[in-house]
Amino acid sequence: MYIIGENIHIISEKVKEALKARDAKFFQELAVKQVEAGAEALDLNLGPRKNDWAEVFPWMVETVEAVVDVPLSFDSTNILGIEAGLKKVSKAKPIINSTSAEPERLEKVPLIAKQYNARLIALTMGASGIPVSADERVNIALEKLIPRMMEIDYPMEDLIIDPLVLTVSGCQEYCPQLIETIRTLQFAWDPPPAISVGLSNVSNAVPNENRPLINRTYCAMLMGVGLKMMIANPLDEPLKETVRIIEERDESTPVGRLYLKLHDRIAASEAPSIEDVDMSDPEQLAIWKTVQVLLNKVIYADAYLQQETSAL
Amino acid sequence: MPVEIPKDSWEGTVRTVTLGATSAEGGTRSRTITVGGQKTLPFMNFEQTAPNRPVVAVEIKERRPTDWSPLLLDVWGDAANDPAAWAKQAEAVGADLLVLALTLTDADGAPTTPQAAVAATKAVLGASALPLIVFGPGQAEADNELLLAVAEATKGERLALGICEDKNYRTIVAAALANDHCVTARTPMDVNLAKQLNILIHDMGLPLDRILMDPTTGALGYGIEYGYSVMERLRLAALQGDAMTQLPMLVTPGFEAWKTKESKVGQDVPEAWGDWAERAINWETLTAVALVESGADIVVLRHPESVRRIHKAIDELTISPEMA
Numbered sequence: 001m002y003i004i005g006e007n008i009h010i011i012s013e014k015v016k017e018a019l020k021a022r023d024a025k026f027f028q029e030l031a032v033k034q035v036e037a038g039a040e041a042l043d044l045n046l047g048p049r050k051n052d053w054a055e056v057f058p059w060m061v062e063t064v065e066a067v068v069d070v071p072l073s074f075d076s077t078n079i080l081g082i083e084a085g086l087k088k089v090s091k092a093k094p095i096i097n098s099t100s101a102e103p104e105r106l107e108k109v110p111l112i113a114k115q116y117n118a119r120l121i122a123l124t125m126g127a128s129g130i131p132v133s134a135d136e137r138v139n140i141a142l143e144k145l146i147p148r149m150m151e152i153d154y155p156m157e158d159l160i161i162d163p164l165v166l167t168v169s170g171c172q173e174y175c176p177q178l179i180e181t182i183r184t185l186q187f188a189w190d191p192p193p194a195i196s197v198g199l200s201n202v203s204n205a206v207p208n209e210n211r212p213l214i215n216r217t218y219c220a221m222l223m224g225v226g227l228k229m230m231i232a233n234p235l236d237e238p239l240k241e242t243v244r245i246i247e248e249r250d251e252s253t254p255v256g257r258l259y260l261k262l263h264d265r266i267a268a269s270e271a272p273s274i275e276d277v278d279m280s281d282p283e284q285l286a287i288w289k290t291v292q293v294l295l296n297k298v299i300y301a302d303a304y305l306q307q308e309t310s311a312l
Numbered sequence: 313m314p315v316e317i318p319k320d321s322w323e324g325t326v327r328t329v330t331l332g333a334t335s336a337e338g339g340t341r342s343r344t345i346t347v348g349g350q351k352t353l354p355f356m357n358f359e360q361t362a363p364n365r366p367v368v369a370v371e372i373k374e375r376r377p378t379d380w381s382p383l384l385l386d387v388w389g390d391a392a393n394d395p396a397a398w399a400k401q402a403e404a405v406g407a408d409l410l411v412l413a414l415t416l417t418d419a420d421g422a423p424t425t426p427q428a429a430v431a432a433t434k435a436v437l438g439a440s441a442l443p444l445i446v447f448g449p450g451q452a453e454a455d456n457e458l459l460l461a462v463a464e465a466t467k468g469e470r471l472a473l474g475i476c477e478d479k480n481y482r483t484i485v486a487a488a489l490a491n492d493h494c495v496t497a498r499t500p501m502d503v504n505l506a507k508q509l510n511i512l513i514h515d516m517g518l519p520l521d522r523i524l525m526d527p528t529t530g531a532l533g534y535g536i537e538y539g540y541s542v543m544e545r546l547r548l549a550a551l552q553g554d555a556m557t558q559l560p561m562l563v564t565p566g567f568e569a570w571k572t573k574e575s576k577v578g579q580d581v582p583e584a585w586g587d588w589a590e591r592a593i594n595w596e597t598l599t600a601v602a603l604v605e606s607g608a609d610i611v612v613l614r615h616p617e618s619v620r621r622i623h624k625a626i627d628e629l630t631i632s633p634e635m636a
Binding site for chain 1: 502503504505507508510511512515545546549552554555556557
């Protein structure tokens with residue numbers, strides 16, 4: 001699993017403050033910590049920076065590249081800011097996060113990616129928003145994103161399609177659809193396009209104590225349909241442990257066996273089964289309840305783990 | 313060619329909730345009202361006949377409302393000056409049960425006292441033998457103070473007390489628990505929040521057969537489609553076996569419909585809008601019918617003519633296929 005570290009994100013109060021103070025040490029420590037934890041690239045989400053982009057983006061590149069060598073992913077809606085950052089990059093091949101199929105973005109952003117030899121994350125989202133259904137999202141990739149890359153002769157191997165993770169708290173019906181989107185997208189092109197998702201989005205608006213469980217359960221399910229790249233929190237040890245269990249097919253623990261079973265069921269297009277779960281184990285029970293909400297079988301509520309099992 | 317009508321079979325059942333208690337059950341009601349119990353979507357009579365019909369509650373207040381449409385005040389006349397008379401009148405026009413919606417202040421603008429709330433509730437219970445729902449004024453502190461007093465003074469009557477919301481439900485639920493009442497749980501048109509509040513209330517020890525959920529709705533033309541979809545989704549989840557959504561639903565189309573311009577305003581509107589009273593009643597009736605079709609078990613109405621029309625609509629919708 002190729003993890004793009006998500007932790008330099010403006011939504012965090014600490015990041016916001018450190019950026020305001022241009023606290024280089026803070027960002028360097030956070031960058032090193034993520035890379036040491038296994039991040040193979042770093043997402044930089046600094047917000048649009050309408051007024052100070054010309055200074056902030058290059059400053060961040062310089063700051064982070066002073067301590068790590070990994071690719072930097074420019075996560076912004078501000079194309080000028082991204083370009084200013086790209087000009088400053090001196091180490092690994094960078095990533096632009098992102099274009100969508102919205103006409104204006106699709107016109108401009110791939111050209112910049114090509115000009116600066118950057119990889120490009122392309123969202124399966126058109127001008128009218130994010131479609132619920134898997135088919136529609138695949139169609140956006142097939143009919144809009146890929147043709148545009150061909151048109152400008154952008155190297156297909158540098159394209160990364162992001163079929164968009166939405167939160168189980170409010171957009172629950174999108175969660176199972178994403179699984180099928182990832183499954184189908186791999187047949188969209190030969191060779192299959194790279195696919196990446198923003199994993200943590202699945203637990204946006206979920207109380208903090210439940211987020212890691214939802215993230216890693218969804219991760220196991222998405223790995224079942226072939227997910228190999230994601231923007232995620234590399235400091236989340238249980239998440240990485242789940243990835244390791246699946247990658248190494250480590251059947252040594254009951255919980256590990258459940259994650260593998262779940263992964264295999266999804267891979268085989270089968271419904272995960274209650275027979276796979278030892279209901280007397282609270283950890284397995286919690287995973288099973290999480291699967292049920294992620295598959296949109298049981299309505300999500302913040303207290304979903306408190307719901308009695310008979311309810312499922 | 314004979315056409316086979318496909319039939320769904322669901323694993324879940326909506327719970328039943330019984331409101332009101334007869335003398336044999338420790339109360340003073342002449343009869344009780346039971347809602348819920350469905351094993352299929354509304355009015356799919358060819359699949360399963362629902363054990364309980366949707367019912368109509370009529371909303372009354374402890375004093376003449378100052379913010380209601382003149383159309384409503386005219387039709388209720390002097391009865392609206394006195395909760396006992398109003399309750400009798402509501403029963404006479406076909407209410408299955410009553411909602412007493414308490415006002416925040418008395419006629420002089422002073423906060424409504426617990427004593428006044430209890431007196432009004434007792435007057436209503438004395439005048440009509442129908443089961444009763446009591447709503448607080450909708451402000452947390454006042455709701456808690458008034459409903460606690462009402463709950464204690466009516467122990468055993470199996471009222472429904474409302475409105476429980478995520479920011480304020482503990483006192484009301486505790487009052488219901490201690491005095492053998494039910495509660496209504498209101499959430500703002502969101503399936504996740506509706507389920508969450510049911511879990512929280514149930515966690516306090518109130519059995520699920522004493523909780524009605526109020527997913528909130530909008531009037532026709534004012535967001536009813538959102539309310540409709542939320543109710544439909546909740547009911548589908550209930551039938552699919554999600555226990556924390558298997559509660560009967562109460563909604564307040566009367567309150568919603570009578571807020572709209574189409575109902576409220578009689579002057580300076582396009583002539584094509586037609587007769588004001590007819591339009592207002594249609595607005596309330598059509599709002600309520602749509603909600604009944606999306607799974608509402610209790611609709612709270614305001615106009616006597618709407619009550620008559622909704623009963624008629626429910627009669628027609630519940631006819632079994634053999635009789636049709």
